[in-house]
Amino acid sequence: MSAKKGSLKISSENIFPIIKKWVYSDHDIFVRELISNGTDAITKLKKLDMMGEYSLPEDYKARIDVEVNTEEKSLKFTDNGLGMTADEVEEFITQIAFSGATQFLEKYKDKTTEDDMIGHFGLGFYSAFMVADEVQIDSLSYKEGATSVHWVSDGGTEYEMSEGNKEGVGTTITLFINDDSLEFANEYRIREVIQKYCDFMPVEIFLTKAGAETEYETIDKDQLLDSDEVVEEIKDEEKGEEKVKIVKREVSLSDTTPLWTKHPNECSEEDYREFYRKVFLDYKEPLFWIHLNMDYPFNLKGILYFPRVNTEYDNLEGVIKLYNNQVFIADNIKEVIPEYLMVLKGVIDCPDLPLNVSRSALQNDGFVNKIAEYISKKVADKLAGMAKTKRDEYEKYWDNINPFIKFGCLKDEKFADKMKSAILFKNLEDKYLTLEECVEANGGKVVEETKGEDGENEVVEDELKTTIYYVSDVQQQSQYVKMFKNQGKDAVILDANIDSAFITLLEQKYKTVRFQRIDAGLTDDAKEEIGEEEKEAFDKLSASLMEVFRKAVDNDKLDIKVEKLKDADVASMMVLAEESRRMQDMMKAYGMDQMDMGGQETLILNANHPLVKFVVEHKRSKSVPVICKQLYDLAMLSHKRLSPEEMTDFVKRSNEIMLLLTK
Numbered sequence: 001m002s003a004k005k006g007s008l009k010i011s012s013e014n015i016f017p018i019i020k021k022w023v024y025s026d027h028d029i030f031v032r033e034l035i036s037n038g039t040d041a042i043t044k045l046k047k048l049d050m051m052g053e054y055s056l057p058e059d060y061k062a063r064i065d066v067e068v069n070t071e072e073k074s075l076k077f078t079d080n081g082l083g084m085t086a087d088e089v090e091e092f093i094t095q096i097a098f099s100g101a102t103q104f105l106e107k108y109k110d111k112t113t114e115d116d117m118i119g120h121f122g123l124g125f126y127s128a129f130m131v132a133d134e135v136q137i138d139s140l141s142y143k144e145g146a147t148s149v150h151w152v153s154d155g156g157t158e159y160e161m162s163e164g165n166k167e168g169v170g171t172t173i174t175l176f177i178n179d180d181s182l183e184f185a186n187e188y189r190i191r192e193v194i195q196k197y198c199d200f201m202p203v204e205i206f207l208t209k210a211g212a213e214t215e216y217e218t219i220d221k222d223q224l225l226d227s228d229e230v231v232e233e234i235k236d237e238e239k240g241e242e243k244v245k246i247v248k249r250e251v252s253l254s255d256t257t258p259l260w261t262k263h264p265n266e267c268s269e270e271d272y273r274e275f276y277r278k279v280f281l282d283y284k285e286p287l288f289w290i291h292l293n294m295d296y297p298f299n300l301k302g303i304l305y306f307p308r309v310n311t312e313y314d315n316l317e318g319v320i321k322l323y324n325n326q327v328f329i330a331d332n333i334k335e336v337i338p339e340y341l342m343v344l345k346g347v348i349d350c351p352d353l354p355l356n357v358s359r360s361a362l363q364n365d366g367f368v369n370k371i372a373e374y375i376s377k378k379v380a381d382k383l384a385g386m387a388k389t390k391r392d393e394y395e396k397y398w399d400n401i402n403p404f405i406k407f408g409c410l411k412d413e414k415f416a417d418k419m420k421s422a423i424l425f426k427n428l429e430d431k432y433l434t435l436e437e438c439v440e441a442n443g444g445k446v447v448e449e450t451k452g453e454d455g456e457n458e459v460v461e462d463e464l465k466t467t468i469y470y471v472s473d474v475q476q477q478s479q480y481v482k483m484f485k486n487q488g489k490d491a492v493i494l495d496a497n498i499d500s501a502f503i504t505l506l507e508q509k510y511k512t513v514r515f516q517r518i519d520a521g522l523t524d525d526a527k528e529e530i531g532e533e534e535k536e537a538f539d540k541l542s543a544s545l546m547e548v549f550r551k552a553v554d555n556d557k558l559d560i561k562v563e564k565l566k567d568a569d570v571a572s573m574m575v576l577a578e579e580s581r582r583m584q585d586m587m588k589a590y591g592m593d594q595m596d597m598g599g600q601e602t603l604i605l606n607a608n609h610p611l612v613k614f615v616v617e618h619k620r621s622k623s624v625p626v627i628c629k630q631l632y633d634l635a636m637l638s639h640k641r642l643s644p645e646e647m648t649d650f651v652k653r654s655n656e657i658m659l660l661l662t663k
């Protein structure tokens with residue numbers, strides 16, 4: 001061919017300055033773009049072979065070679081794909097790719113944050129100019145009689161094309177790295193970038209350093225492969241061993257058949273664990289995983305892991321890596337993965353995703369919403385299935401996974417519906433019960449729909465509801481737990497932050513169930529009945545106790561109730577109506593806990609206890625104010641945390657009381 005010069009047609013200003021100072025924080029994406037172009041070229045060549053339009057050499061092995069030349073400050077990307085003729089370079093590179101890149105930049109040049117975009121697909125070949133002053137293409141097309149072509153452009157608007165000397169079908173793209181991007185002319189940096197984007201590319205990728213000395217390795221002779229280049233045979237007569245020195249075998253940077261592309265039946269438990277360690281660098285074993293594998297109505301493969309998290313110390317943010325045909329796109333794309341699944345770690349590969357559009361468009365994309373729905377459904381199916389068929393195993397995970405499941409139920413009604421019988425409650429004996437089992441144990445029945453004749457949801461009277469008692473802090477509420485156990489009653493442990501909102505959701509859904517914290521009130525079983533004949537005297541006693549206590553703790557609004565408790569060990573306790581507690585929890589969640597919403601605690605005094613009796617009988621004693629304050633604080637302690645001042649007072653007073661023992 002005769003040498004040809006030309007200029008890239010642009011309407012107004014030059015796009016290259018824009019490309020160079022392109023706002024991506026990740027200039028490194030050119031690696032992904034060039035390697036994906038090479039992969040596409042290889043796929044096309046294989047297709048031509050399958051269609052009988054070309055026949056691949058017997059020993060054909062698809063590969064992409066990346067060569068870094070630190071002296072020349074250049075990078076070469078070579079693929080053995082279908083190659084391009086001079087006309088095709090003209091068409092694909094100087095026309096289509098160029099106008100594609102121009103359009104792309106036009107669209108995004110005003111967007112300053114990365115958040116506005118997803119995936120950055122689309123800039124393509126011209127992304128090379130983000131890091132290079134000059135780019136060369138050497139290509140030989142698969143077509144019969146094709147001659148090789150050499151194209152060069154120095155990042156201006158001019159290019160030159162002439163006959164080249166590329167041997168072997170395929171394409172080499174050479175980048176002469178600009179001074180601002182010299183980091184990419186370093187083999188360690190480039191290895192890192194390839195691993196970031198191309199870890200699971202479907203073609204093997206080899207990285208070499210120009211001018212590097214040949215490396216060797218010694219292996220047992222019986223390990224020798226046909227492809228090995230033998231340098232020397234080593235015989236150890238004494239040991240009777242035969243070894244061979246070979247040129248060090250190449251190791252591909254990409255795993256071309258990542259686990260998610262395999263059928264679940266072909267993967268062992270250890271495969272899943274190893275993949276998890278490798279991809280997420282998390283050496284804590286995952287709890288379990290879900291392998292997604294779907295062809296219809298859209299293509300989606302992936303593996304989602306439930307990580308073992310320590311909710312107290314670890315942050316709950318997971319990582320979901322998104323791929324398009326094994327090419328890494330981005331982490332944690334909220335639009336594709338339902339928010340409550342963001343605690344998981346996993347990979348999702350979806351070739352059908354429209355990745356070159358902005359995030360705001362994704363939010364309203366029906367297809368993207370369907371993917372999110374599908375993922376959510378699969379997770380629910382897996383959990384519900386496990387709860388049904390492997391209950392023991394599921395129970396073991398429950399403490400770990402329950403906050404996430406509850407969050408999911410609050411966020412997504414469909415998920416909540418599917419999880420209905422997979423929600424567990426741990427009781428005081430560390431047994432796990434479903435809601436149904438809990439309600440039945442309390443003599444009730446779960447009724448989901450309580451619609452009246454007019455179709456409206458009926459209000460169910462409290463008396464007709466089954467109450468499930470719960471403990472939110474086993475240590476703090478131990479006094480109540482003991483009382484409960486003594487009465488032969490049971491309660492469930494709900495100690496996650498999310499539980500308050502979650503039980504409210506359950507009560508809305510199941511109108512015949514209500515939840516009450518164990519210290520929300522006194523159950524009838526806890527107190528002795530007061531006979532008619534003693535009522536008057538008892539009321540008097542109550543009134544006088546109230547007066548003494550209110551004075552002692554200096555709070556004339558303090559709500560006090562005197563009861564005869566069956567448990568003689570309990571002198572005082574605090575109760576707070578469930579509605580008031582939920583209101584307080586809600587206020588706390590909205591950061592408004594400073595606001596006084598009324599709904600005070602009630603101090604219960606046990607008229608059967610000797611200390612309370614002492615107060616009644618010795619109202620004028622000097623010890624009475626101290627006893628009252630102490631009883632009040634003790635009741636408070638097992639109810640909520642004391643403030644620092646209250647705690648200081650309590651400790652000081654306790655010491656004073658002990659001093660009395662020494663006298």
Ligand SMILES: Nc1ncnc2c1ncn2[C@@H]1O[C@H](COP(=O)(O)OP(=O)(O)OP(=O)(O)O)[C@@H](O)[C@H]1O
Pocket residue numbers: 033037038041079081082083084092093096097098100121122123124125126171
């Ligand atoms: N290594 C290559 N081998 C063969 N053809 C190539 C190669 N690189 C680029 N091309 C041709 O140039 C065209 C333009 O490439 P470019 O990377 O700019 O866009 P694209 O790959 O079509 O789309 P995108 O990168 O946005 O997904 C490609 O469609 C392809 O026909």
